[in-house]
Amino acid sequence: MKKMQNMSGFFVAAVTPFDEAGKFSASALHKLMDKTIAEGAKGFLIGGSSAECPLLTHAERVEGLEAAAKYQDRAKTKLIASVAAISTDEAVEYAKTAKELGYDAMISTVPYYYKFGMKAISEYYNTLREAVDLPLFLYNFPGNTGVELDIADNHIRGMLTDGTIAGVKQTSLNLYQMERIRDLNPELVIYGGFDEVYIGARILGADGAIGSTFNFTLPLFNQIEAAYSALDIPKAQALQKRANNIMQALVSCSLFPSIKHILKTQGVDCGGCRKPFPTLTEGQKAYIERVVKENM
Secondary structure (H helix, E strand, O other), X not given: OOOOOOOOEEEEEOOOXXXXXXXXXXXXXXXXXXXXXXXXXXXXXXOOHHHOHHXXXXXXXXXXXXXXXXXXXXXXXXXXXXXXXXXXXXXHHHHHHHHHOOOOEEEEEOOOOOOOOHHHHHHHHHHHHHHOOOOEEEEEOHHHHOOOOOOOOHHHHHHHHOOOOOXXXXXXXXXXXXXXXXXXXXXXXXXXXXXXXXXXXXHOOOOEEEEOOHHHHHHHHHHHHHHHHOOOHHHHHHHHHHHHHHHHHHHHHOHHHHHHHHHHHOOOOOOOOOOOOOOOOHHHHHHHHHHHHHHO
C-alpha cells in the first residue's frame, strides 16, 4: 500500500460544540473550522477524544460527522472520522457513514474494556477495512484504553504491513514504539498524538500531529515546526516549552473544559463539556487565561 499523500501537517482534534441547551452546534463547529484553517490546520479529526466521543449518543456522533462534511469550504481541508466503538458492528456503521459523507480517512482506538487479545484487536481492524473502502488509521491511546499494543505480535505486525492500516496516531509518550512502527512500515502516515512531545515525535519520524490544543495553539505550533524545519533545535525546544506550559495549566484544571474556555475568549463559543467533566471555577479560568497569554 502506497503512503497516503497530502496528509502531513497539523490536524485539529476538534471539540464538540454545544449550545446553551446542550445540543450539538454545527454553526460553532464551522466557526471553529474557519478559525483553525486560517491558523494553518491541514485537517480535522471529528468525533475523537477531544470531541467527548464516549459521552455522545450515536445520533450525536453522526450529527457531528455530517456537520463537518457540510462545511462550506470542505475542499480546503482533510477530514478524518472517528469510528471507534467496542462493538465491531457499530464501528462498521460509523465507517459506512464516513464513507458516504466523503471523509478522507477513518480512525479508531482499539476495542477496550474487555481486554481483548492482539488477535481479536487485529480482526476488529481487518473487519473495518474489509467492510468499508476508506483509509483506516489506528488510534493508539494506551493511557485511556488500557490496552498496550504489542507490535511484536504477528497479528499486529501483519495489519501494520499488509495494507489494512494506512497510518497511526501515537497518543503515547512511548516514542520508541512510534519509531519502531515507522521502521516496520515506512509507508504508514504517522501522527504524534501528544502535543507536549511534538518535536520529539517529528525527530523520530512523525509526519505531523493530531492535537487537542490545536483548537487554539496552532500559531505557536507553526513556530515550533518552522524552527524544527530550519534545524534550529534550541529555538524549537524553547517554543515547545511554552506549549508545555500551556498544556500543564490546561491539564491541571481539566483539559477539555479548559480548551473550550479559551476558545470562548477567542470568540468561538463551544459551550461546556458533558458531565462528569467539571465546570471551571473563576479562579481556574483566570489562571489558564494568564498562562495562555504569557506563552502564546
